[in-house]
Amino acid sequence: MSILKTLLISIMVTCALESFGQSSFDTTRLIQTKTVTGKISPKSVVYGDGKIYAQNMMYRHSVTVYDTLGSLLKTIPDTVTLSQFGIDNKTGVFKGAPVEGSITPDGKYYWISNYQMYGQGFDNAGCDACSDSTYDHSYLYAINTNTLAVDHVAEVGSVPKFLAISSDNKYLIVSNWSSADISVVNPQNGSLIKTIQVGKHPRGLAFNQNNTKVYVALMGDDAIAEVEIDSWEVSVHKDAGDAPRHILYADSCLYYSVNNENSVTKWDLRNDSKESAKVGTAPRSMAFSIDTAYAYVVNYSSSSLSKIKLKDMSVVQTIPTKSKPIGVTVTAQTNKVWVACYGGSLICYEEREKPSIEESNFYMIVGSFSSEKNALNFSDELTRKGYPASILSSADGKYRVSVFQSNDYSEMVQNQSKYRVIVENPWILRHR
Known part of the structure; x- marks a missing residue:
């Protein structure tokens, strides 16, 4: 394929993306x-x-x-x-x-x-x-x-x-x-x-x-x-x-x-x-x-x-x-x-x-909310304080805020006390 043709295709793709309004802030x-x-x-x-x-x-x-x-x-x-x-x-x-x-x-x-x-x-x-x-x-x-x-x-x-x-x-x-x-x-x-x-x-x-x-x-x-x-x-x-x-x-x-x-x-x-x-x-x-x-x-x-x-x-x-x-x-x-x-x-x-949720067996939960908006606000506050947080949604309609995740239960237990500065009793959720 010629350089000119490649360049034209690149320009067309770029213009198409812009016309759909894609943004890095999405x-x-x-x-x-x-x-x-x-x-x-x-x-x-x-x-x-x-x-x-x-x-x-x-x-x-x-x-x-x-x-x-x-x-x-x-x-x-x-x-x-x-x-x-x-x-x-x-x-x-x-x-x-x-x-x-x-x-x-x-x-x-x-x-x-x-x-x-x-x-x-x-x-x-x-x-x-x-x-x-x-x-x-x-x-x-x-x-x-x-x-x-x-x-x-x-x-x-x-x-x-x-x-x-x-x-x-x-x-x-x-x-x-x-x-x-x-x-x-x-x-x-x-x-x-x-x-x-x-x-x-x-x-x-x-x-x-x-x-x-x-x-x-x-x-x-x-x-x-x-x-x-x-x-x-x-x-x-x-x-x-x-x-x-x-x-x-x-x-x-x-x-x-x-x-x-x-x-x-x-x-x-x-x-x-x-x-x-x-x-x-x-x-x-x-x-x-x-x-x-x-x-x-x-x-x-x-x-x-x-x-x-x-x-x-x-x-x-x-x-x-x-x-x-x-x-x-x-x-x-x-x-x-x-x-x-x-x-x-x-x-x-x-x-x-936005922090991504990785597929893990266990999650450290520091908050549970019925409102996604409240969960997002809490997650933002924690991230601002240096605790990158993510949100887990569930079939029961709850939005749970997680600050740590692992496949190793013993590692979760070892880190549990670390997050007591956020809530008195952070709890470990097992992913099923």
């Missing part, structure tokens, strides 16, 4: 591997340029920056002197209130939004319940990813929330919650290009693949706005669910969390079809796996993280988090999933291969 489960604490109350978390950026709640007045192992690199205060950036009518020192962030495609700048500004002349801030153009404007900061200092600022609308940057680095768009509009900014220098009214309480944003459209979640209108980039014309799509919040885009589909319906919806733009997955309570931010086969969503009120298989919108895993998970991001190459918990922590999860 056979893995999330395991918690690290928790970061300190003087933080992270409201969002973003990976970019090899770093983890956490925006802390407004009264912390800071962005904390970490390496991908979770070591703190720098705490960046939100204090600025606006006149140093050419804002001549603002004298003195001002503070912000970081909300969200987004990194430029070239990795040069990390832009953050500030809920409001504090200082002279800022005395009419917007609020969560506000929807009016009369409130104070706020500012975005461009943080230089090398110096980790503010290089540029950009004046936008009232209570700016989410930011999205086009893949060609031409447009930065921010949703302004209280002023019901979006600001279009040059991400390279911070100059304002345009302001566009979109609807009540805009939140999530996502560009399509070729940057010809941007989609905006309108939490206050239960709708999604579609904005044409060239003409800046706005079309509003109603019936998006009760409070759509965060949006992702991939392969001509929108995926958005519906905050008050405890679900994530997939909207196929090619045929206008929709399907949903039920997740935890009050789903907030989402992030794709690095192969976009899965989405991770944090559930704020039920303190959990859900993993959704996008091919069929099935929830394949839900794992506990710390209090009030509100942000999530995924690192490139390694697919580490970082979760921001408003209660005061950042948690790292990794995809690990």
Whole structure:
């Protein structure tokens, strides 16, 4: 067979596998591997340029920056002197209130939004319940990813929330919650290009693949706005669910969390079809796996993280988090999933291969459950603590968690005491 023919067959097989949506994460489960604490109350978390950026709640007045192992690199205060950036009518020192962030495609700048500004002349801030153009404007900061200092600022609308940057680095768009509009900014220098009214309480944003459209979640209108980039014309799509919040885009589909319906919806733009997955309570931010086969969503009120298989919108895993998970991001190459918990922590999860059950005569059992979900959660917890665990299902409907297996009964007895740190009386199950 010729080399060319072999190559063509290889390409065809690869494409066929991709079309079926096979993923390396089909056979893995999330395991918690690290928790970061300190003087933080992270409201969002973003990976970019090899770093983890956490925006802390407004009264912390800071962005904390970490390496991908979770070591703190720098705490960046939100204090600025606006006149140093050419804002001549603002004298003195001002503070912000970081909300969200987004990194430029070239990795040069990390832009953050500030809920409001504090200082002279800022005395009419917007609020969560506000929807009016009369409130104070706020500012975005461009943080230089090398110096980790503010290089540029950009004046936008009232209570700016989410930011999205086009893949060609031409447009930065921010949703302004209280002023019901979006600001279009040059991400390279911070100059304002345009302001566009979109609807009540805009939140999530996502560009399509070729940057010809941007989609905006309108939490206050239960709708999604579609904005044409060239003409800046706005079309509003109603019936998006009760409070759509965060949006992702991939392969001509929108995926958005519906905050008050405890679900994530997939909207196929090619045929206008929709399907949903039920997740935890009050789903907030989402992030794709690095192969976009899965989405991770944090559930704020039920303190959990859900993993959704996008091919069929099935929830394949839900794992506990710390209090009030509100942000999530995924690192490139390694697919580490970082979760921001408003209660005061950042948690790292990794995809690990599910432990396999070998055919043995005897198993060391440390737990028996009627619910497979509870057995999986216990198994994950043990694996995280250094006891690789697997699950045995049986005809009686029980799911038993095993931490050791052997064909030698005497070896099982010798090791039994070792596992008393897990449960008081681990027992030996004989396989029949």
